[in-house]
Amino acid sequence: MYTRLSRSIIFIVMLSGLFTNAVANGLPDFTDLVEKNNKAVVNISTTQKAQQHSVLPEGFEFPENQPYSDLLKHFFGGQGQRPRQRESRSLGSGFIISNDGFLLTNHHVVKNADEIFVRLQDRRELKAELIGSDERTDVALLKVDAKDLPVVKLGSSKSLKVGEWVFAIGSPFGFDSSVTAGIVSAKGRSLPKENYVPFIQTDVAINPGNSGGPLFNLEGEVVGINSQIYSRSGGFMGLSFAIPIDVALNVSNQLKESGHVIRGWLGVRIQDVTRELAESFEMDKPQGALVAQIVPDSPAEKAGIQVGDVIISFNGESISRSSSLPPLVGAANIKNKARVTVIRNKKTKVLTVTLENLPEDEQASATDVTESKGNSILGMSIKNLTKQMRDELGIKQYGVLVASVDNGNASNAGIRAGDIIMQLDGQSVKNTQHMKKLASKIKEGKFISVLINRQGNPIFLALKK
Structure with a gap:
């Protein structure tokens, strides 16, 4: 009995060991990859000289021949003393892309730096020159005066697959050559105020100091x-974002050639197509970028793109979400004409657009709404716009004011008091009587699209009658 039990236990332990080894052998081994690449990853530090002024009131004089007079003057600065300079430092990572000294890092790592220093793995510290930096993509190109430097092997982010193993080398909190690994969690992520970068999301541990460092695949x-x-804590929580190397190289090549970046501009404001909006447009499924506003005299207006168009393709690339469009437009060559496929009035239409360079300040308008009398319809009270109101809002001829919203369909759709209704079910709204006429033709239980102007921002909402 005892012998049989002992043999069984030994057998189970052996199986467990084999299973553990099998699982372990199935995991990637990063040792060779790190050994081949870590020499091309660098630590970047910067200094910024800041003026330090006295905190004492203007005209204040220290009493002479009093205890601690010299000590107070040392800390606060005596009369006529120049403002002192102090140095602030930042720390990040980077990687060498050419053996003659070109490096890539983040814009925010070297932003406002007076001096930039690059520390190599062999402990050499070199002063770097900033060739160019692009805030929109957070990419910076540096150059050090050295030859025969180790370089990384550049790949393509387009071939990356969700679930694929990746690893990072950097200097988190100043710990040089730190290696962390994980998988690709998602691709094409759009982050707030970062419309022109389709970020790679990973669960690789990234912390302050990793910024600007490389993300590698298993090919090295x-x-x-x-x-x-x-x-939410300031430290790693499992959500890291990397700039695709294809985007970074496009930017760095332009910085190297001209010192600035030319980025395609279409001149539209867009939003996602929700399930309800897709139903109102009689689309099979939610997809594309819904055009909510067109900038006057923009490439979009010149090409004939209209408010209410749903852009489903740009230069042959499908647009599944609105966030997919800006990176494609930004990376497009403005010297070539672009093909834009839209859905308009339930039909597909292909337009040709000549893109322009993205302006420094994209056009926007502000609104300040004042109320006047009106009528009740679709669960809201609407009022005509006076000439003064139109002048203030920058609206020439269309639109009605939402004075109040009841608990009901309009409220459920997200319409608020102060909104300006510009379109109803694809038709421009001239006045309250016209909107009543349009609303009377809508079938009960059907979703319709409503274009509103809210504080200068155009938004499409889906309203169910």
Whole structure:
């Protein structure tokens, strides 16, 4: 009995060991990859000289021949003394892309730096020159005066697959050559105020100091630049974001050639197509970028793109979400004409657009709404706009004011008091009587699209009658 039990236990332990080894053998081994690439990853530090002024009131004089007079003057600065300078430092990572000294890092790592220093793995510290930096993509190109430097192998982020293993090398909190690994969690992520970068999301541990460092695939190729993390604590929480290397190289090549970046501009404001909006447009499924506003005299207006068009393709690339469009437009060559496929009035239409360079300040308008009398319809009270109100809002001829909203369909759709209704079911709204006429033709239980102007921002909402 005892012998049989002992043999059974031994057998189970052996199976467990085999299973554990099998699982372990199935995991990637990063040792050779790290050994081949870590020499091309650098630590970047910067200094910024800041003026330190006295905190004492203007005209204040220290009493002479009093105890601690010299000590007070030392800390607060005596009369006529020049403002002192202090140095602030920042720390990040980067990687060498050419053996003659060109490096890539993040814009925010070297922003406002007076001096930039690059520390190599052999402990050499070199002063770097900033060739160019692009805030929109958070990419910066540096150059050090050295030859025969180790370089990384550059890959392509387009071939990355969700679930694929990746690893990072950097200097989190100043700990040089730190290696962390994980998988690709998602691709094409759009982050707030970062419309022109389709970020790679990973669960690779990234912390302060990793910024600007490379993200590698299992071929040892750089596929991204580690740029941001999502965190409520300031530290790593499993959500890291990297700039695709294809985007970074496009930017760095332009910085190297001209010192600035030319980025395509279409001149539209867009939003996602929700399930309800898709139903109102009689689309099979939610897809594309819904055009909510067109900038006057923009490439979009010149090409004939209209408010209410749903852009489903740009230069042959499908647009599944509105966030997919800006990176494609931004990366497009403005010297070539672009093909834009839209759905308009339930029909597909292909337009040709000549893109322009993205302006420094994209056009926007502000609104300040004042109420006047009106009528009740679709669960809301609407009022005509006076000439003064139109002048203030920058609206020439269309639109009605939402004075109040009841608990009902309009409220459920997200319409608020102060909104300006510009379109109803694809038709421009001239006045309250016209809107009543349009609303009377809508079938009960059907979703319709409503274009509103809210504080200068155009938004499409889906309203169910």
